[in-house]
Amino acid sequence: MVEITKSTLVSSIWSNFYDRIKDQVTSVDISISPGSQTIQTYASSYSQVTFTSKSNFPILVINSPKVPQEQFTLGKTKVNGTIDIEVYATNSQAADKFLDAINNAIETYKGDFADLGLHQIELDDSNSDFVEQGDIKTHIRGSRFRFVYYFSRTTAY
Amino acid sequence: MTIRVEGLNKFSGFIRNLPKNLDKGIGKESESFMGDVQKSAKLRAPRDTKGLKDSIHVELTGKNEWTLFVDSPHGVFQEEGFRPHPIPIEWLTIPGKGPHISNPKGWITVSKSTPFVRPALEHNLSKLAQRMGNATQRAVKGGK
Numbered sequence: 001m002v003e004i005t006k007s008t009l010v011s012s013i014w015s016n017f018y019d020r021i022k023d024q025v026t027s028v029d030i031s032i033s034p035g036s037q038t039i040q041t042y043a044s045s046y047s048q049v050t051f052t053s054k055s056n057f058p059i060l061v062i063n064s065p066k067v068p069q070e071q072f073t074l075g076k077t078k079v080n081g082t083i084d085i086e087v088y089a090t091n092s093q094a095a096d097k098f099l100d101a102i103n104n105a106i107e108t109y110k111g112d113f114a115d116l117g118l119h120q121i122e123l124d125d126s127n128s129d130f131v132e133q134g135d136i137k138t139h140i141r142g143s144r145f146r147f148v149y150y151f152s153r154t155t156a157y
Numbered sequence: 158m159t160i161r162v163e164g165l166n167k168f169s170g171f172i173r174n175l176p177k178n179l180d181k182g183i184g185k186e187s188e189s190f191m192g193d194v195q196k197s198a199k200l201r202a203p204r205d206t207k208g209l210k211d212s213i214h215v216e217l218t219g220k221n222e223w224t225l226f227v228d229s230p231h232g233v234f235q236e237e238g239f240r241p242h243p244i245p246i247e248w249l250t251i252p253g254k255g256p257h258i259s260n261p262k263g264w265i266t267v268s269k270s271t272p273f274v275r276p277a278l279e280h281n282l283s284k285l286a287q288r289m290g291n292a293t294q295r296a297v298k299g300g301k
Contacts, residue, residue: 046196046199046200047199049200051204068185127284129197129200129280131197131200131201133200133204138200140200
C-alpha cells in the first residue's frame, strides 16, 4: 500500500486501488471451455484496450480517480472522490464474475483503505455494455466507487 | 400565546444555495454523461485506421453544455451509411505510424458502415434520467 498525501493525491489513490485489484482479482472459473479466464492486462485507461486479438482479453482497467474538493473546516479540505474500475471480457459470465470479484476486493479491504485515510468507500454505480469489433465481441462491466479523503489545508491570506 | 417559527434563516440559506448547487451538480453530471458517451462511441467506432476513434472528442460549448465532435471526415459516412465502393488499400494506414498492412497496394471494397454515435447515445440515454435524479438529490442534500 502507498501512503496518500495531498501532493500525490491522484497517483497514490490510483496506486492503492491498482495494487488491491491486481492482488485480489486475477482469474475466475466459468462454466464453458476453457473453464477459467485470467486477466491478461491491468491497464489505466480504456484507450489501452486493443481489439486485435481475443487472446488480449480479459482486460481490467483501473481508471484515474476524480478528486473534486471542498472546504470542510477552516483547516481541512474534503475530497469527494470517485474511481471507475472496468473489465473487458469476451465472455459475459466471466465479465460478471470479474465484476463481483472487483466489488468484493474493495468491500473486503475497506479497513485497509481507511487506514490510509480513504473513508466511506461505497459502490456508487455499476454499468454494463457490449461492443463488437470485427470478430471480437466484448462484454464490458464497470463499477464506480465513491470515497472521502481529508487533508490539511494550506491557508493563505 | 406566542408562536415562533425557528430555522427560517437556515431554510432561506438552503433555498439561496439550491440553484447554485443544482447548477453545479447538473453540470458535473452532464460532463460525466458526455464522457461516457464519448468512451462508448470510441469503443464502437471502426478501428481500421484508429483515425476515426481518435477524432471523437467532447468540448464544453456553453454553460453546462457539452458537445461531442467527430473530426474525421469519414465519421459521418460510417454513422449515416454509404454505398459499397472501392478504396485504395493504402488508405488503411495509421497516420504517422506507417502502413496498417504489410503490402498496401491495390484496392479494397468497403461495403458495411458501422454507426457508433447513435448506439453509444442510446446505450447511455437509458440511464440519464436516473443520473440526473441522483445529481439533483445530491445537490439538495448539499444545500441543507
